[in-house]
Amino acid sequence: EITSIPSSGIPLSVSISVAVVLICLSALFSGLTLGLLSLDIFALKVLSKAGEPKEQEYAKKIMPIRKNGNWLLATLLLGNTIVNNGISILLADVTSGIVGLIASVGLVLIFGEITPQAICARHGLYIGAHTTWLVKFFMVIFAPIAWPISWILNKLLGTDIGTIYSKDELKRLIELHATDPKA
Secondary structure (H helix, E strand, O other): OOOEOOOOOOEHHHHHHHHHHHHHHHHHHHHHHHHHHOOOHHHHHHHHHHOOHHHHHHHHHHHHHHOOHHHHHHHHHHHHHHHHHHHHHHHHHHOOHHHHHHHHHHHHHHHHHHHHHHHHHHHHHHHHHHOHHHHHHHHHHOHHHHHHHHHHHHHHHOOOOOOOOOHHHHHHHHHHHHHOOOO
16 A cells, blocks of 8 residues: 655655645636636626626626736736646656656646636636635735736736727627627
């Protein structure tokens, strides 16, 4: 019976627990990258004034972090990269190198990328509003790296301006909402 990892002396139960936490963080970072960054700043402003009461509450919670789009992006991607690499290193130590690689790719792909993105694409407002405290925490923790990256992105690409519609596009958008029940 294997009770610890030979190369590190870490108990197997601790390694598995850490791997589970890292997978959960991977899911959080990945899902929120899609869920929060797909929320348009102007749409959030509209929701905060004209949405259902819960939507208004959620939009107001999200706006302070979403207005710093490049900082949010850099934070979430940095966090995702760190935890995904941590998973690979941990599972490579627990198993043989190639088995660890295959296991980490499978776990990260299914539980750290596809599933959370599918969920957050549909429920980004709700999930984003309930995790703003955690996102703010990581924005502060990763600020020494994420903030300079966001500053550079703001200088090179400009700040996030949201979706802007021409008169014809806005007219078509209203027509779609009137004729398509899924819109």
